[in-house]
Amino acid sequence: MTDQSTQPRPTLEAVAARAGVSRATVSRVVNGGEGVREPLVERVRRAVDELGYVPNQAARSLVTRRHDAVAVVIAEPETRVFADPFFALQLRGISKELTAHDSQLVLLLTEGRDDHARVARYLAGGHVDGALVFSLHLDDPLPSLIHGVPTVYGGRPGWSDGSHGVVYVDCDNRGGAREAVRHLVGLGRTRVAHITGALDQTSAVDRLDGFRDVMVDADPRLIVESDFTPGGGERAMRELLDRRPDVDAVFAANDLMAVGAMRALRERGRRVPEDVAVIGFDDMLPFTEQADPPLTTVRQDIEEMGRLMARLLLRGLDRSGSAVADVPSSVVLPTTLVRRVSA
Amino acid sequence: MTDQSTQPRPTLEAVAARAGVSRATVSRVVNGGEGVREPLVERVRRAVDELGYVPNQAARSLVTRRHDAVAVVIAEPETRVFADPFFALQLRGISKELTAHDSQLVLLLTEGRDDHARVARYLAGGHVDGALVFSLHLDDPLPSLIHGVPTVYGGRPGWSDGSHGVVYVDCDNRGGAREAVRHLVGLGRTRVAHITGALDQTSAVDRLDGFRDVMVDADPRLIVESDFTPGGGERAMRELLDRRPDVDAVFAANDLMAVGAMRALRERGRRVPEDVAVIGFDDMLPFTEQADPPLTTVRQDIEEMGRLMARLLLRGLDRSGSAVADVPSSVVLPTTLVRRVSA
DNA sequence: TTGAAAGCGCTAACAC
DNA sequence: GTGTTAGCGCTTTCAA
Numbered sequence: 001m002t003d004q005s006t007q008p009r010p011t012l013e014a015v016a017a018r019a020g021v022s023r024a025t026v027s028r029v030v031n032g033g034e035g036v037r038e039p040l041v042e043r044v045r046r047a048v049d050e051l052g053y054v055p056n057q058a059a060r061s062l063v064t065r066r067h068d069a070v071a072v073v074i075a076e077p078e079t080r081v082f083a084d085p086f087f088a089l090q091l092r093g094i095s096k097e098l099t100a101h102d103s104q105l106v107l108l109l110t111e112g113r114d115d116h117a118r119v120a121r122y123l124a125g126g127h128v129d130g131a132l133v134f135s136l137h138l139d140d141p142l143p144s145l146i147h148g149v150p151t152v153y154g155g156r157p158g159w160s161d162g163s164h165g166v167v168y169v170d171c172d173n174r175g176g177a178r179e180a181v182r183h184l185v186g187l188g189r190t191r192v193a194h195i196t197g198a199l200d201q202t203s204a205v206d207r208l209d210g211f212r213d214v215m216v217d218a219d220p221r222l223i224v225e226s227d228f229t230p231g232g233g234e235r236a237m238r239e240l241l242d243r244r245p246d247v248d249a250v251f252a253a254n255d256l257m258a259v260g261a262m263r264a265l266r267e268r269g270r271r272v273p274e275d276v277a278v279i280g281f282d283d284m285l286p287f288t289e290q291a292d293p294p295l296t297t298v299r300q301d302i303e304e305m306g307r308l309m310a311r312l313l314l315r316g317l318d319r320s321g322s323a324v325a326d327v328p329s330s331v332v333l334p335t336t337l338v339r340r341v342s343a
Numbered sequence: 344m345t346d347q348s349t350q351p352r353p354t355l356e357a358v359a360a361r362a363g364v365s366r367a368t369v370s371r372v373v374n375g376g377e378g379v380r381e382p383l384v385e386r387v388r389r390a391v392d393e394l395g396y397v398p399n400q401a402a403r404s405l406v407t408r409r410h411d412a413v414a415v416v417i418a419e420p421e422t423r424v425f426a427d428p429f430f431a432l433q434l435r436g437i438s439k440e441l442t443a444h445d446s447q448l449v450l451l452l453t454e455g456r457d458d459h460a461r462v463a464r465y466l467a468g469g470h471v472d473g474a475l476v477f478s479l480h481l482d483d484p485l486p487s488l489i490h491g492v493p494t495v496y497g498g499r500p501g502w503s504d505g506s507h508g509v510v511y512v513d514c515d516n517r518g519g520a521r522e523a524v525r526h527l528v529g530l531g532r533t534r535v536a537h538i539t540g541a542l543d544q545t546s547a548v549d550r551l552d553g554f555r556d557v558m559v560d561a562d563p564r565l566i567v568e569s570d571f572t573p574g575g576g577e578r579a580m581r582e583l584l585d586r587r588p589d590v591d592a593v594f595a596a597n598d599l600m601a602v603g604a605m606r607a608l609r610e611r612g613r614r615v616p617e618d619v620a621v622i623g624f625d626d627m628l629p630f631t632e633q634a635d636p637p638l639t640t641v642r643q644d645i646e647e648m649g650r651l652m653a654r655l656l657l658r659g660l661d662r663s664g665s666a667v668a669d670v671p672s673s674v675v676l677p678t679t680l681v682r683r684v685s686a
Numbered sequence: 687t688t689g690a691a692a693g694c695g696c697t698a699a700c701a702c
Numbered sequence: 703g704t705g706t707t708a709g710c711g712c713t714t715t716c717a718a
Contacts, residue, residue, distance in 0.1 A: 009469060011694095011695055011696085012695065012696060012697095013695080013696095021704080021705085022704065022705045022706075023695090023696080023697090023705085023706095024697080024698085024704070024705060024706080024707095025703090025704060025705075027696070027697060027698090028697095028703095028704090031697085035703065035704090036703070036704080037703065037704090040703085040704085052467075054464065054467055054468040054469070055468070055695085055696075056405070056469065056694085056695050056696070057401075057468065057469075057470050058400075058401045058402075058404035058405040058410075058694085058695080058696090059401075059405050059694070059695035059696040059697090059710090060695080060696055060697075061401035061696095061710090062399070062401040062402050062405055062694090062695080062696070062697090062709095062710045062711065062712090063695090063696055063697045063698080063709080063710045064696085064697070064698095064710090065710080067401070069449075072450075085428075087431050088430050088431060091450070091452065092452060095450065095452040095454075096452075096454065099452075099454075099458070099461070104449055104451075104465075104470075105449065105450045105451075105452075106412075106447055106448065106449055106450075107415075107434065107438065107448045107449075107450045108447075108448075109434065109435060109438040109439075109442075109448075111438075111439065111442075115442070118442070121397065122447075124395075124397060125397040125398070125400065126352060126397070126399065126400075127400050127447075229629075230629050230632070230633050256629065259633055260633070263633070263635075286572075286573050286599065287630065289573070290573050290602055290603070290606070292606075292635055354710095354711055354712085355711065355712060355713095356711080356712095364688080364689085365688065365689045365690075366689085366690095366711090366712080366713090367688070367689060367690080367691095367713080367714080368687090368688060368689075370712070370713060370714085371687095371688090371713095374713085378687065378688090379687070379688080380687065380688090383687085383688085398711085398712075399710085399711050399712070401710085401711080401712090402694090402710070402711035402712040402713090403711080403712055403713075404694090404712095405693095405694045405695065405696090405710090405711080405712070405713090406693080406694045406711090406712055406713045406714080407694090407712085407713070408694085687718105688717105688718085689716100689717085689718080690715105690716090690717080690718095691714100691715090691716090691717100692713105692714090692715085692716100693712100693713095693714095693715105694711105694712085694713090694714105695710105696709100696710085697708105697709095697710090698707100698708090698709095699706100699707090699708085699709105700705100700706085700707085700708100701704100701705085701706075701707095702703100702704085702705075702706090
């Protein structure tokens with residue numbers, strides 16, 4: 001394996017000796033240099049460089065009780081997470097923000113229920129200053145297992161009634177859905193259908209609510225429950241065509257299902273958007289652009305959501321690492337309609 | 344923010360007091376219980392449970408110099424990494440393996456050259472026991488900045504001549520490409536073209552080599568350099584059609600470009616696979632399945648690659664955390680041809 | 687087999 | 703302003 005040299009690294013002590021000062025002074029300089037006279041700062045800096053000194057984080061954490069690290073917990077069974085760049089973009093946003101605050105990102109992927117205890121133990125173990133948790137399912141037991149760690153959730157947690165002081169970041173699923181459906185209506189479509197996502201996730205529920213907000217007395221047959229997958233969208237569309245052959249527009253709860261629906265439509269000889277207009281949600285690139293025809297959809301700024309989650313968490317941590325400086329509240333980001341060809 | 348209780352956590356001392364033994368004994372039990380008599384083990388275990396004791400990792404690392412953590416470094420500018428589930432799958436494989444070894448995953452995403460120094464410093468800082476690095480570009484300066492940390496690379500590094508003891512895990516890009524091209528030839532195609540990936544990445548170079556292995560004296564006009572993106576594939580295909588209108592098969596260096604190429608073909612009125620057979624690489628789901636027509640491609644087991652990287656790294660770390668137990672060597676995983684409709 | 691004691695490298699009072 | 707000193711919580715000799 002590359003580079004396994006294990007020469008002992010220099011300590012504060014060594015730097016102090018070299019610079020001819022005390023450990024305390026070196027420590028002060030290394031941590032910002034407040035209250036140390038310029039010439040000394042200079043001498044210490046030089047010694048640090050010459051020795052290639054890097055502080056031992058373990059020793060530091062031991063006394064400060066801070067870790068400069070944040071855990072990101074992602075529930076794995078979510079195949080959806082891996083079927084699109086959602087996850088990667090979210091992480092990128094989080095990473096950027098953490099880096100700007102000199103914090104590390106510890107990634108905890110859970111592979112089913114067994115892992116929950118492991119994650120809970122880790123978080124309780126005080127290895128990190130806080131946690132960012134993606135809890136996608138209504139019945140997810142994980143949140144109840146998390147104690148003693150400041151936490152921000154990604155996506156509105158299903159078990160939250162919004163008042164328990166739970167902090168989360170989400171996009172405006174309901175408002176975005178409304179905008180999508182209004183767009184279809186504005187196109188003159190009157191038989192607008194909805195293919196829902198997996199209804200044990202709040203995003204699916206909220207998008208359905210948004211649909212209903214606009215199509216107040218929609219024929220129940222125009223709503224088909226599905227699961228966020230392309231195959232699910234395809235099946236749902238076929239069922240829709242059987243139930244209501246006169247359907248002239250579909251709002252699918254995500255892009256994957258919208259693409260599946262378009263396959264079903266093509267297979268049945270319907271043209272998109274002439275016969276049936278189709279609109280998705282997420283704006284998952286390059287999937288939406290490469291779709292045939294290119295998909296009109298509701299975009300959410302995923303990276304920004306990640307960044308915001310991290311920012312909210314860090315804001316809640318004061319310099320001592322675990323207490324609370326000011327209590328942030330949840331944030332819901334706006335969505336935007338992206339018009340392409342399908343609707 | 345949820346749960347900011349900060350009651351001091353119990354220490355070894357507390358457990359020892361409760362169990363009526365010394366700290367040393369508790370430590371032994373917590374670390375496996377070797378050489379402690381059964382009744383005592385039992386008593387200590389109970390005390391641990393009752394107090395909800397969790398070892399302080401910082402204190403432990405301070406003395407053991409092990410961290411039970413591995414860094415995963417991903418060069419970010421790679422938009423490709425975010426355009427498909429590659430990244431996520433790789434992480435999943437890595438995570439599974441690390442979890443099985445009680446190691447944590449510290450994710451380091453780099454956002455351009457400036458970040459390289461930061462990452463190098465972090466790795467040199469001895470925060471982790473080892474690193475898994477995805478170094479995709481030939482001229483990436485990062486590898487040269489990494490010192491003092493056992494490292495395994497994801498994908499054959501471009502600067503490696505294979506003899507410097509560099510350990511990496513890759514798929515058989517060249518062999519997979521050969522298989523793809525042979526398949527096209529087996530279909531009776533005689534004017535087989537290749538759309539390359541970004542040639543500053545070894546995967547692109549190796550796939551091109553594989554193409555050449557089979558099409559030994561291919562018309563140079565049948566090879567177009569591209570960049571792994573759908574748009575690039577589309578442009579490359581148009582150029583190909585201009586240069587050699589009689590082209591009857593295309594091997595694109597990845598699925599994204601293959602899909603772009605199919606768009607260009609459709610636009611020019613060529614049928615796939617009747618007029619031109621198309622084959623991709625990666626088997627990036629659900630992209631390949633949802634393509635029209637469904638894409639024939641070369642599959643690589645991405646998750647397994649991640650798992651293997653982690654396994655190789657951990658194998659190189661003996662119990663003391665930084666020395667080398669046995670020196671692992673690079674691994675190249677086989678690929679498989681997945682026949683769908685496009686070829 | 688168990689316990690006592692010496693640190694690991696650092697920060698933060700507290701003196702000077 | 704700078705140095706001295708006392709731990710942070712744990713592992714690990716070394717004695718008993």
